[in-house]
Each structure stands twice: as structure tokens, then as C-alpha cells.
Amino acid sequence: MFALAGKKIWVAGHRGMVGAALVRRLARDGHRVLTAGRETLDLMRQAEVEAFVAAQRPEVVVIAAARVGGIAANAARPVDFLHDNLLIEANIMRAAADAGVAKLLFLGSSCIYPREAPQPIVEDALLTGPLEATNQWYAIAKIAGIKLAEAYRRQYGLDFISAMPTNLYGPGDNYDLESSHVIPALLRKAIEARDSGAATMTVWGSGTPLREFMHVDDLADALVFLLEHYSADAHINVGTGQEVTIAAVAQTIADTVGFKGDLLFDRSRPDGTPRKLMDSQRLLAMGWAPRISLRAGLADAYAHFIESDRARFAAL
Ligand code: GDP
16 A cells, blocks of 8 residues: 555646546545646656656656547657657656656556457557557557556666556547547537537447447546555556447437437448457456446536537537
8 A cells, every 4th residue: 555645746747638637636635736837847858857856856656648649640740659758758757766756657548459459458468469550659659658667666676557548538538520539529529419400410430339438537546546556567457347339329428418319320431440448357356446437427528528628629
């Protein structure tokens, strides 16, 4: 058990969906949270990161900062995804190690696993086969981050750990239809269909693919749990263990926003992989469990979209 109480916790990447959720959660618990905006700290500049950590002396560090984006962004800017993520994680870990930080948590994502990994995907599937080519730049950087954290454990005996979240959604999500994932895309589409009085709303693909989704507040809860209870070389999956079809998600979203028309499945759009589920037994066996059902989580995401996220995506 590693107690967070009284410790100064630096959340790097506090403006992203995950970092923001973690800051909300830590603040609610009364923890001392340290953040630094892009205008005061450039995470790609090693000297700046070292000076910041040396001056602020955080005792716990969470690396939620990353260059993220969808398939189109990865294809257009591979250097940004590989180079920037390598620098961010390397700079923060080096500075944390030099300053004697007591605990560091590095975050990746499920795209680190081989494209053909057996489902549900266990942690040991890492580096057992070729990656999905479209996001290999991001994946390689994240795999390097996991290994770097493991290397710091081995060489310096530091308590650096890594967690791999499943597909996330919630407040602060990306609602840009060109680059967003399915939940924010369908939330927007359902609202537009409702407001325009459309008879149908279009869902890409057949509706049959299976996906696992987690509300970002559940992830924040899991990260707090891991900071306090997890210390091992291996990275750990963070998922719900529950999967749903895209058709079921789309219907729940329609119900959530009050769209009463029909779902129209556009089979000219790709389904992507038929099933994507992580095996989170390692975490679940430690006693952690998600609390937010998909229905409740979607209602929360919808409320935040109306309240604040919509303003950032002015096209709606
Ligand atoms: P993936 O999990 O990497 O495949 O990423 P996505 O979240 O983009 O897509 C998940 C599934 O939702 C795929 O089968 C998509 O075809 C399907 N889907 C249905 N409607 C939409 C939509 O409007 N936008 C997106 N991004 N996916 C959609």
C-alpha cells in the first residue's frame, strides 16, 4: 500500500481527457495536485522538465501527457506521434528519477498490442506479433515508454508502473467528426438528428463489431487504486471486461439524447476489427471494479457535451 495522502502529485497532461479526469478525482479526495500548462512548461525540452521537477519537487508523477490522434492524424504526421511521445515520456521519467520521485505512473493504450493478438488481450501479448500499421508510430513510442519505466525499476529500483486503458469516453472527449471515436461521433450525430427532426441517424458499418468502453472517471478511479496498490514490472490492463455491439451503443446513445428515429447502418463504411476487448483480470482480481454503467456514463458525457464540450466544437 502506497498512501497518496499528503503527497504532492504532478499530473502531466492535465488538459487532456484522462489528465483532467484524474485531476478532478484527486482534488475531490483532497490531494495536493500540481499541474503546468503548455505555456509554462514544454515537455519536449529536457532542461525545462528537469528544472520544473527540481523546483516543484512532486512526490508522485502521472504521465497522462501524449500526442494523440486518430488514423488520419497518424498517417499525416508520423514523426509527431513517434518523436514527440518518446521525448515526453523520456524527459519526464529522467527528471522524476533524478529528483527521487516516490512513484510514477505511465499511461499507454490498447493499440500497443499486436494486431492479431488473441482476445481478450492479456498483458503478456505485448511484443508477440506485428502491430496495426496505421498507428504503429504512436504504439512504438508507448511500448518504449513501458519498457523505459520497467528499465528504471530494474536499474535504479524505482517504483515506476504502467497502465493500459481500454477505449475511453467522457467529459473533454474529442467531438470532431473527422477524427473522433465512435461514442462522441454518435452523440453528436444523435443530437443533430434529433434537432433537425431527421427520420434516421447514420451509424458506420454493420453495427455488429464488439467494443469495450470505459468512462474516464472510472479510469481515474482505477489509476488512484493502482498508484496505491500496484507495484510490478509488468504493465497492467485497465478495462471493464464488458463488451457491447456498436448497434447497442448507438441505440443507448439515441435513447440518451431522446432521438426516436431509426438507426441506419452505412455498410460502405468500415467495421474495423470485429472485436476489441482487453483482459483486465489482473486488475479486477486485485479488488478494483468499474462503477459507471454504459447508460449512466453516456448520460454524463451528454450532459458535459451540452455544458462545455460543445463550445469547443463550434460546428454543431
Ligand atoms: P476503433 O475501435 O479503433 O475501430 O475505433 P472507432 O471508435 O472509430 O470505431 C469503432 C466502431 O464504431 C467501428 O466499427 C466503426 O465503424 C463504428 N462506428 C459507427 N459509427 C461511427 C462513427 O460515426 N464514427 C466512428 N469513429 N465510428 C463509428
